Amino acid sequence: MTKRSPLTVEEQVAKHREYMHCYNQNKRSDVFRENDTVYHRRYRKLNRDRCIEYERKWRAAHPGVNACNNAKRRALQREAEGSFTPEEFRLKCKAYGNRCTYCNEEVPLTIDHIVPLSRGGSNSIENVVPACKHCNSTKGTRTYSEFLEYIKVSNT
Numbered sequence: 001m002t003k004r005s006p007l008t009v010e011e012q013v014a015k016h017r018e019y020m021h022c023y024n025q026n027k028r029s030d031v032f033r034e035n036d037t038v039y040h041r042r043y044r045k046l047n048r049d050r051c052i053e054y055e056r057k058w059r060a061a062h063p064g065v066n067a068c069n070n071a072k073r074r075a076l077q078r079e080a081e082g083s084f085t086p087e088e089f090r091l092k093c094k095a096y097g098n099r100c101t102y103c104n105e106e107v108p109l110t111i112d113h114i115v116p117l118s119r120g121g122s123n124s125i126e127n128v129v130p131a132c133k134h135c136n137s138t139k140g141t142r143t144y145s146e147f148l149e150y151i152k153v154s155n156t
């Protein structure tokens with residue numbers, strides 16, 4: 001049996017480089033990404049409270065980003081055109097006095113599409129108004145004017 005001489009520093013560096021190269025290659029592969037998702041899902045399940053707290057803090061530090069991303073995802077599913085930034089939505093809310101377009105309540109605002117995405121509306125800022133969660137979900141697939149009509153009828 002031949003005794004292996006210890007690696008020189010250069011050899012160790014080269015070996016580490018090779019390892020990192022493989023590591024990064026794997027990282028880019030879909031297989032790794034798949035495992036990553038599975039890992040994170042498991043981690044989230046085991047550390048639910050900590051994750052929820054972290055996500056709450058992240059949302060507070062990045063207002064509107066989640067809502068914008070959700071709208072973008074829904075728009076993509078509907079193959080709707082257009083997108084807007086959290087900043088654009090913030091300005092839109094300001095223009096509406098940071099109140100719900102429909103009930104005028106000063107409550108946390110959600111993104112409402114004047115013409116719903118499900119009815120071929122776009123996801124551009126022109127087709128978006130701030131609405132409270134309650135009005136938004138009651139509005140459902142109605143358009144802006146249909147919903148105003150609905151409110152008028154149900155208030156009489």
Ligand SMILES: [Zn+2]
Nearest residue numbers: 100103132135
């Ligand atoms: Zn409302």
